[in-house]
Amino acid sequence: MSLTMYSASVPVFQRMLGNMLNWLDKAEAHAVARKFDSGNYVGLRLAPDMLPFGRQIQIASDGAKGCVARLAGIDVPKWDDTEATLAELRARVARTLDYVQGFDAGQIDGSEGREILLPTRQGDPLRFTGEAYLKHFVLPNFYFHATTTYALLRHAGVELGKRDYLGAA
């Protein structure tokens, strides 16, 4: 087996999105045990000028969804960022997992040289090859938001460790 654009994207998202479901389950259990509203997680921030917990999850979701759609050359579905509870954020992660699992290798393999245009709020889109987009934009960004999600839960006292972050070896 050789490394391919599919094998370096879909299974990577599957693993980490599955891990995130596990973290959110532990976060819910922690809230129940400590008798606080698990909605309290949604607004937590690592710094006052960083995005809150809920946005970290939404952006991780958008990163995975946008990556597989763009590499496959199809329109990226727009999902509204309306989640306001931990259960809704969990459902967003599960929906993302379902979405990325719907792609097969034939749709994504060979996309190394595909031109990817990434819309920006400033106007001109960012341009990447498929390979640069995956390696230097999507994956570091996806892990950034996954790690920040994890760090916020650790900060909030949820009992998570590196094994929960990485998932089954």
Add this chain to the structure above:
Amino acid sequence: MSLTMYSASVPVFQRMLGNMLNWLDKAEAHAVARKFDSGNYVGLRLAPDMLPFGRQIQIASDGAKGCVARLAGIDVPKWDDTEATLAELRARVARTLDYVQGFDAGQIDGSEGREILLPTRQGDPLRFTGEAYLKHFVLPNFYFHATTTYALLRHAGVELGKRDYLGAA
């Protein structure tokens, strides 16, 4: 160009280690401007039971160094974790960058199926194929420690943004 084990590892580390040098330069400048000892960063933690700033950088360094050596099938050099100042941590990142840049595609490509044994403190090593090691262990772990380093600097007031995290597009 096809995605390969080399192209999915060495240039990825190069990019992010280069970004980290930039963050550390900004951290030093921030300390000078605010008139505090930049050594104060070294012990910062996101949570009392998470590893401090200095260890985050050392572990990111070890992740990159160990990955390229193991995929190439050579012994992983042991570097002592003696860095106690921001300048020494910066030198560790620069040394790591030099090290990973010393590998060429011929040493790393084709390592998808190579058996990787990762020593653990508990005894039995973790076993991976080269591909699973890179995708599901090294990269998520490397980005975990890079993101935590970044988050600690943001928390400390260093002016960094997502562009600094991702580096030049």
